[in-house]
Amino acid sequence: MAESNATQVILTDDGIKIIKAQNTADNAAGGVTNLNDPNLMSVIEKQTQASQYAGLTSQYNVVLARAKEANISTTALTTAYTNLNTFMTAVLTDTTKASDVNRDTYKSITDAYNTALSNVQTALSNNFNTDISNMQSSVSVASQAASSAAIVASQATSTGNNASQVASQAASAANQASADYTALSAGVKDGSVVHITTKTAIDSAVIGTAEIADAAITDAKMGSISANHLTAGTIDASKVTVANLDASNITTGTLDTDRLNVGKLSALSANLGDVTTGSLKGVDIVANSFSTPNGSFTTDSNGNVVASNLTIRGVTNLVYNAALLGGNGSSIPGWGLNGEPYYSNAVLFDGLPAITWNGDATGRWDNYANSKFQPVTQTGIPYSASIKFRDYGSASGMLYTFTLGFFSAYDANTRVGYLQQVYTANGSDSGIQTFTINNAIVPSNAKYVAIQLYAYNGKGHAAFSSPMLTQTAQSTGYQPDTGNVVSAGEIDGSVINGSTINGTTFHGGDIISNANNTAKYYPMTITSDGAYKSTYFDNAVGLQSSVESGAISYKYRSMIGSGQYLAYDSVINGQGFESQSGYTSAKDTTFSNPETITGYVNVTPASGIYLYGPTQKINFAGNADNIGSNGITMDAYGNIYAQANSSYWRIRDINSNDIVDFGIDTAGANNIFLHRELDIGNFHINTGHTFISADNQAIHFAMGKGGAADIYAGAVNYTSLVKSSLLSVKKDVQKADTAYWAQLVNSIDLATYQYKTDDNTSHIRLSSIVDDVNVTKQWQLPDVFISRDENGKLSGVDDSVLLNATLATVQEQQKEIDQLNGHLLELEAKLNG
Numbered sequence: 001m002a003e004s005n006a007t008q009v010i011l012t013d014d015g016i017k018i019i020k021a022q023n024t025a026d027n028a029a030g031g032v033t034n035l036n037d038p039n040l041m042s043v044i045e046k047q048t049q050a051s052q053y054a055g056l057t058s059q060y061n062v063v064l065a066r067a068k069e070a071n072i073s074t075t076a077l078t079t080a081y082t083n084l085n086t087f088m089t090a091v092l093t094d095t096t097k098a099s100d101v102n103r104d105t106y107k108s109i110t111d112a113y114n115t116a117l118s119n120v121q122t123a124l125s126n127n128f129n130t131d132i133s134n135m136q137s138s139v140s141v142a143s144q145a146a147s148s149a150a151i152v153a154s155q156a157t158s159t160g161n162n163a164s165q166v167a168s169q170a171a172s173a174a175n176q177a178s179a180d181y182t183a184l185s186a187g188v189k190d191g192s193v194v195h196i197t198t199k200t201a202i203d204s205a206v207i208g209t210a211e212i213a214d215a216a217i218t219d220a221k222m223g224s225i226s227a228n229h230l231t232a233g234t235i236d237a238s239k240v241t242v243a244n245l246d247a248s249n250i251t252t253g254t255l256d257t258d259r260l261n262v263g264k265l266s267a268l269s270a271n272l273g274d275v276t277t278g279s280l281k282g283v284d285i286v287a288n289s290f291s292t293p294n295g296s297f298t299t300d301s302n303g304n305v306v307a308s309n310l311t312i313r314g315v316t317n318l319v320y321n322a323a324l325l326g327g328n329g330s331s332i333p334g335w336g337l338n339g340e341p342y343y344s345n346a347v348l349f350d351g352l353p354a355i356t357w358n359g360d361a362t363g364r365w366d367n368y369a370n371s372k373f374q375p376v377t378q379t380g381i382p383y384s385a386s387i388k389f390r391d392y393g394s395a396s397g398m399l400y401t402f403t404l405g406f407f408s409a410y411d412a413n414t415r416v417g418y419l420q421q422v423y424t425a426n427g428s429d430s431g432i433q434t435f436t437i438n439n440a441i442v443p444s445n446a447k448y449v450a451i452q453l454y455a456y457n458g459k460g461h462a463a464f465s466s467p468m469l470t471q472t473a474q475s476t477g478y479q480p481d482t483g484n485v486v487s488a489g490e491i492d493g494s495v496i497n498g499s500t501i502n503g504t505t506f507h508g509g510d511i512i513s514n515a516n517n518t519a520k521y522y523p524m525t526i527t528s529d530g531a532y533k534s535t536y537f538d539n540a541v542g543l544q545s546s547v548e549s550g551a552i553s554y555k556y557r558s559m560i561g562s563g564q565y566l567a568y569d570s571v572i573n574g575q576g577f578e579s580q581s582g583y584t585s586a587k588d589t590t591f592s593n594p595e596t597i598t599g600y601v602n603v604t605p606a607s608g609i610y611l612y613g614p615t616q617k618i619n620f621a622g623n624a625d626n627i628g629s630n631g632i633t634m635d636a637y638g639n640i641y642a643q644a645n646s647s648y649w650r651i652r653d654i655n656s657n658d659i660v661d662f663g664i665d666t667a668g669a670n671n672i673f674l675h676r677e678l679d680i681g682n683f684h685i686n687t688g689h690t691f692i693s694a695d696n697q698a699i700h701f702a703m704g705k706g707g708a709a710d711i712y713a714g715a716v717n718y719t720s721l722v723k724s725s726l727l728s729v730k731k732d733v734q735k736a737d738t739a740y741w742a743q744l745v746n747s748i749d750l751a752t753y754q755y756k757t758d759d760n761t762s763h764i765r766l767s768s769i770v771d772d773v774n775v776t777k778q779w780q781l782p783d784v785f786i787s788r789d790e791n792g793k794l795s796g797v798d799d800s801v802l803l804n805a806t807l808a809t810v811q812e813q814q815k816e817i818d819q820l821n822g823h824l825l826e827l828e829a830k831l832n833g
Contacts, residue, residue, distance in 0.1 A: 039101065039103070041100075053092065059117075060081050060117070063121065064077065076116040077119075080113040080117075083109050084110065087106065087109050288301045316470065317470065319467045319481055320334040320372035321335065321372070321481065322478070322480065323353075328343060329342055334371070335371060335372070336369065336372075338366075340366070341356065341368045342358075343356075344356040347390070347463065354463035355463065355464050356461075356462070360458075360459045361455040362458055363457060364457070365455075366456070368453055368454070370450055371452075372450065376447060378442070379444045379445075380441060381471065382441055382442075382473040383469065384436070384470055384474055384475040384476070385468060386436045386437070386468045386476075387451070388434055388464070389402065389430070389432070389433050390462065390463050391423065391430035391462045392429055393427060393428055393460075394460025394461060394462055395427065396425060397424065397458060398424070398425040398459070398460050399454075400422070400453075400460075401421065401422050401452075401453070402420060403420040404437045404451055405450055406418065406446035406448070408448075409447065409448070417442075421436070421437060423435070436475040438474050438475055451467055451469055466478040505526065506524075506526040507522040508524030508525070509522055509523040510522070514539070515539075516542055519589060519590045521533075521544075523535060531547065531548035532548070533545070534546070537589075540558070540560055541556065541557065542557040542588070542591065544591050550573060551571050551572065553569065554569070554570040555591045556568040556569075557584070563585065564583040564585065565584045567584050567593075568580070575606070577602070577603040579600060581598050581599050581616075582595045582596050599612055599613020599615050599636075600612050600613060600616065601616055613636060616636045617634060617636070618633070618634040619633050621643075622646070629645050630644075631643050631646065642666070644666075648662060648664060648665075650662070660672070660673065660674055682694040736808060738808035738811045741805040741808035741809065742805075742809035744785075744805060745805045745806055745808070748768050751766070751767070751769050751779065767797070768797055770794055784801060784805075
């Protein structure tokens with residue numbers, strides 16, 4: 001038992017509780033007054049206004065951006081918002097207490113903002129209607145101009161072809177006539193043919209072998225002229241038609257190829273040499289080999305193609321999952337759906353399902369569907385698109401738009417250009433219609449292309465189906481998004497740009513040269529079932545990663561072992577991540593041998609983190625560079641282990657305030673600290689130095705072997721001290737000899753003192769002394785008043801015995817007082833007698 005101390009008087013908690021209760025009541029009364037004051041904004045109203053004002057700010061930013069894009073003035077709106085923002089910021093700075101507010105000013109500022117916002121929204125609506133009208137007019141004019149241009153181009157082509165043919169025939173005749181005239185001129189000049197020295201007119205004569213010098217012969221008929229006799233002069237080929245010309249007689253000069261008309265190129269038997277200019281158009285080329293001048297593209301006689309950059313492009317539908325395969329409810333693979341659209345096959349469009357919208361877009365643009373973004377191959381080239389549409393009777397005046405958009409990033413908010421078709425509902429069923437968009441040119445800052453579906457300003461029900469997006473100037477109508485097929489024996493090149501390549505197996509690199517590669521793996525292989533595998537071997541390990549069946553897997557196989565070869569497998573799939581460790585009984589060079597699993601780790605949305613096995617752990621490394629230094633380790637059972645240099649394992653709140661600090665150092669120097677109330681059943685311990693009985697019952701300190709436990713403490717402040725003195729728990733009960741106990745009490749030596757731990761402010765203490773220092777006791781205290789611990793060591797004064805001994809002393813004194821009073825009465829009686 002603790003040593004007896006001097007009596008102390010301490011104020012109980014009841015008085016303090018009464019004071020706190022009165023303060024709470026006063027505060028509550030003040031809060032009710034604030035709620036009833038019209039010039040104050042209460043805490044509840046502030047919190048509501050804060051939420052609503054956040055939505056207003058978001059709406060303001062959207063309207064402001066759209067107005068700037070449409071070149072609509074936002075000066076009044078910006079001013080009104082700035083005034084409102086200044087007012088609200090001051091009011092909502094502290095939402096934990098009420099604040100003064102001028103209701104008239106608040107209303108006028110709010111009304112001004114709502115008026116400015118309404119004006120800008122009206123201007124946006126009017127601007128959109130004007131753009132739609134202008135766009136429809138521009139489309140009509142462009143269509144007529146394109147049609148006229150096509151007719152003129154066709155006529156020009158026909159005329160050019162006829163002129164070319166006539167020029168070619170004239171050139172042939174001129175060449176023949178030139179040769180004949182040369183021979184004739186020579187004969188006339190030397191007189192070997194005819195020589196007439198005076199002006200002569202020959203009307204109708206037959207001239208045999210004669211020489212005509214410097215004569216003009218009109219309408220002459222000559223039976224036969226040998227070209228060998230034409231030696232000089234000029235014959236105008238345009239005036240002569242030559243039936244047959246032997247090309248071997250053309251020995252000098254140049255024959256222009258634009259005047260040569262050859263029916264078949266095979267008619268030219270000579271070696272053509274190198275043709276360095278011009279072009280071959282509209283012909284079939286059959287050759288043993290073919291190449292470009294710089295060798296960037298070649299084909300050999302076996303059909304092998306070698307190209308430094310090969311692009312194969314066809315009419316390919318760039319809309320990913322245009323057939324809406326796998327659609328279910330509001331989810332369609334490859335499509336971004338927002339809000340109210342859904343997959344529907346209730347009504348089919350040429351056998352295809354549709355993206356159906358059934359909702360309310362009153363006062364807003366609803367971009368409810370976007371196709372998957374596709375990279376643009378280059379800027380400045382045309383794209384086109386088409387889609388089937390049906391309105392089931394949307395509100396009259398409501399708009400639907402089919403948009404072909406270009407984007408600077410993989411984000412619908414980065415659109416940098418677009419063309420669109422707009423449909424205005426009239427309240428009735430439109431039937432199935434086809435919308436087309438042609439010649440949409442890619443802007444210089446565009447990187448992606450996609451189609452978008454919008455609804456605007458009303459309640460409606462409509463469907464879009466069979467989307468088609470192509471890299472062509474004119475839309476082609478719907479085709480499945482399977483691309484085109486290129487069939488070839490072998491294509492060698494650095495880049496192949498195309499839509500779809502269908503093949504059996506694709507290998508990257510050569511077969512891995514290592515003795516462990518018994519299955520003849522390539523570094524990379526894509527198989528016909530769509531699986532991708534990457535493989536590696538050396539003398540120590542075999543590694544393989546694959547993408548197949550909707551999962552990514554990684555396999556590690558040790559090539560070194562004796563009866564056991566380490567094997568690790570990891571898989572990432574739609575359910576989460578799985579990793580397992582184990583071994584195979586034989587070297588696994590095919591990544592398929594049976595495994596003995598020794599442990600695994602699963603991370604899934606369904607089960608969270610799941611550990612199994614003696615080696616499966618979660619290590620938290622702390623700030624050390626290596627795992628296992630100053631963090632903690634959690635095993636598969638959930639047990640927590642300190643690492644070599646760990647000091648504490650802490651629990652903190654979001655603001656890094658300590659909740660619990662568990663000392664986990666190996667030296668045991670760091671304690672466990674609880675920074676909040678500790679609740680253990682009905683026993684609560686809080687940070688206010690208070691032990692609380694939650695159910696208002698007594699707190700018992702008991703020993704495990706039974707009975708009450710001793711309590712060691714300093715000063716004990718209490719309102720009542722109760723000692724268990726029930727007869728039912730006692731034995732050998734006898735009436736005490738009060739004289740004996742009074743004698744013992746009177747033998748006690750009392751002393752004043754201070755504890756060694758007291759300072760100069762401590763009060764003087766008074767009690768008996770347990771002399772645990774001197775062998776020959778210097779302070780008298782009967783042993784019956786001394787308490788010992790379970791080991792028999794002196795521990796202090798047993799106040800319970802001492803108190804009752806003091807009571808016995810009082811009783812003895814009372815007996816003596818009664819006797820003295822009796823004697824006094826007798827004396828008084830005698831004196832008064």
